[in-house]
Amino acid sequence: MQRAARTIDPNSDAAIAASVTPRPIAEIAGSLGIADADLYRYGPFKGKVALALAQKAEADPRGKLILVTAINPTPAGEGKTTTTIGLGDALARAGKKTAIALREPSLGPVFGAKGGATGGGRAQVIPMDEINLHFTGDFHAITAAHNLLAAAIDNHVYWGNALDIDVRRVSWRRVVDLNDRALRKVTVGLGGPGNGFPREDGFDITVASEVMAIFCLARSLVDLEERLGRIVVAQTFARTPITAADLKVTGAMTALLRDAFQPNLVQTLEGTPVLIHGGPFANIAHGCNSVIATRAALGLADYVVTEAGFGADLGAEKFLDIKCRQANLRPSAVVVVATVRALKMHGGVAQKDLGMENIAAVSAGAANLRRHLENMATFGLPAVVAINRFTSDTPAEIAAVEEACRAVGARVHLCSHWAQGGAGAAELAETVIELAGQPSGYRPLYADELSLAEKIETVARRIYRAGSVVFDPAALARLAEFEARGYGGLPVCMAKTPYSFTADPTLRGAPEGFILPVREVRLSAGAGFVVALCGDVMTMPGLPRTPAAENIHVDEAGAIWGLF
Structure with missing residues (x-):
């Protein structure tokens, strides 16, 4: 049976990415002063930074840390990752030694509602298809380590239950890095005594795993194993906690994670170095890339641009209250990304009507943007607004956003990095450099002593x-x-x-x-x-009615299309 021919849009993100020949990964590493011996190659265009070098760099994080966040997301799109990449390229164009620190994409959204997560247009990270799929296998290692612990719990109960685990109070679920609503609640151990004790269980998506969170917050392999050992997995019949250390598998879990723990190095379309490592979701986890990658980037570059997932109420708050608190990070400035289209949706416009000019809706929706700006000021950080431009935006609508920002004293720049790459975010980069030149006023939202x-x-x-x-x-x-x-x-x-x-x-x-x-x-x-x-937030998402997986295919040459 002959397959139907597929038409490839030459202006798609995938086509744009395929049109660029990446630089050898050794050249990208060299731009950060990473010697060849400290780079472990995964093919010609991606690699891992040796852990010893990453830890040496992260011990002296002298660079300026810039956080990119956004308004609350809508189906109209905001472009937070695209803006992070465009700003990084713009800083590099301005002569600044720059690195970008991003999360790894999860297969759940890649095959689900969002599609790929490596930017768009001329502001992308490559090799896009490899990063969005198996990459260097980090998520597979995290999934395996998590599920090894789950298997150890049931195995311990099967062989006599010396720890007196109450199977009704096992809190450690299993994980898979896909959206699968049918796995939210399951029963395991069916099929007779040889298969263990029947009990209720369930699956979360891998990016919601505590192993993922630990992976992204640990500072060393020793710290990683100690944190894994503190995981509370169940209770005894006397209601005392059982930890992973009690089950004696944390050494094996660390062994599974050893190679994955080294930060991944790739590049933008313009050759700016990008450390992509770890990827907890921001709506159900803490939404930031690994501490080891961020701090290593700060030791290797003068400016590091990173992102925190979803809107600033989730990603930025957790970045500032969890990651910065634990990792002793002090960001210098924040970029809040907004689009005219998304602000119109926040102002009450239906998605089907976004193509029509509606200045009143833009002004009304700008309340969402102002709220996020006020929140960033609560953390003591200066913020600048990046309007991620769409061709449908009218001058009057753009002016309405700019006026809303000026009304609260916020600086704002119209950015065209999707179409122009780093050149489209040059003015934004100038403001970021200016803001980052001031001492950081960062402070967490609440004290540790509160209940x-x-x-x-x-x-x-x-x-x-x-x-x-x-x-x-x-x-x-x-x-x-x-x-x-x-x-x-x-x-x-x-x-x-x-x-x-x-x-x-x-x-x-x-x-x-x-x-x-x-x-x-x-x-x-x-x-x-x-x-x-x-509310009703789920730690195992489901696929939408028309999942992105339906549009993904491999051509005769082996190229993957449809990720964007």
Whole structure:
């Protein structure tokens, strides 16, 4: 049977990426002063930085750290990763020794609703297809390490249960790096005594795994294994916690993660070095790339541009309250990305009507942008707005965004990096250099000494503008239990919809005074935070009606198309 011919759009992101011949990865490494002996190649255009070199670099993080975040996402698109890449290229064009630090894409969104996650247009990271699929195998290693621990729990119970594990209170679920709603709740151990004890279980997506969070926050292999050992996986019949260390598999888990723990090195279309490493989701995890990669980049470059997932209410808040707190990072400036199209949706315009000029909707939707700018000021950080330009934007609509920014004293730049690469973000780069020249005023949102419930309420009230927080009684009891066990000093990781400041994804704009429901809390003792699940947020996403996987194919030459 002959396959139908497929038409390739020459202006697609994939076609643009394929039109550029990457520089050998050794040249990219050399631009950061990485010797050939410290580069482990994965083919000609991607590699890993030797851990010893990465740790030497991260011990002296002298560079300026720039965080790129965004308004709450909409189906209209914001372009946070694209802007991160465009700004990095613009800084390099300005003569600054620059590195970009990004998360690795998860296969869940690649095959689901979002598609690939390596930028777009002339602001991309390459090799795009390899990065978006198996890359260097890091996520597979994390999945294997997580599931090894899950298997060890059931195996321990099967062989006599010397630890007295109560199988009704096993909290360690399994993971897979795909969207699969049918795996959210499953029963394992069926088929008779030879297959263990039947019990309820479930799957999360790999990027929601505590192993992923630990991987991205650890500073060394020793730190990695110690954090893995602190994972609480179950309780005994006497309600005492069982940890991964009790099951004696943390050494094996670390062995699976050893090679993956070395940061990955690739490049932009313009040859700017990019360290892509780790990738926890920002709506259900802490949403930042690895500490080891970020700090190593700061030791190798003068300017490091990084991103935090989804809108600033999730990604930036967790970056600033979790990652910076644990890793002793002090960002110099923040870029908040917005598009006219997305602001119109926040102003009440339906997606089908975005092509029509609507200045009033832009002005109304700009309330969402202003809220994020106010929140960044709460952390003591200067912020600049990057308008990611679309060809459908009218001069009057752009002027409305600029006026909304000026009204709150925020600087704003119209950027065309999608079409022009780094040249399209030159003015943005100039402002970033200026802002980064001032001493960092960064401060976390809350003190360690607050109770866990108070930390959750602080984020809800000061960042989301909730009027009140309603805790499920079981969640409050769990918080008290965590504090009694000595975990009260940990930061909190809010898990909620990324599409709204509220727990309701349909409420766009800048609502306030609402009730934020906290239905469940989970302890991530190894990662060093407590997760608060709000509303209906899921830790295992599902595929949309028409998943992106339906558009992906391989041509006769072996080239992969349809990732964008």
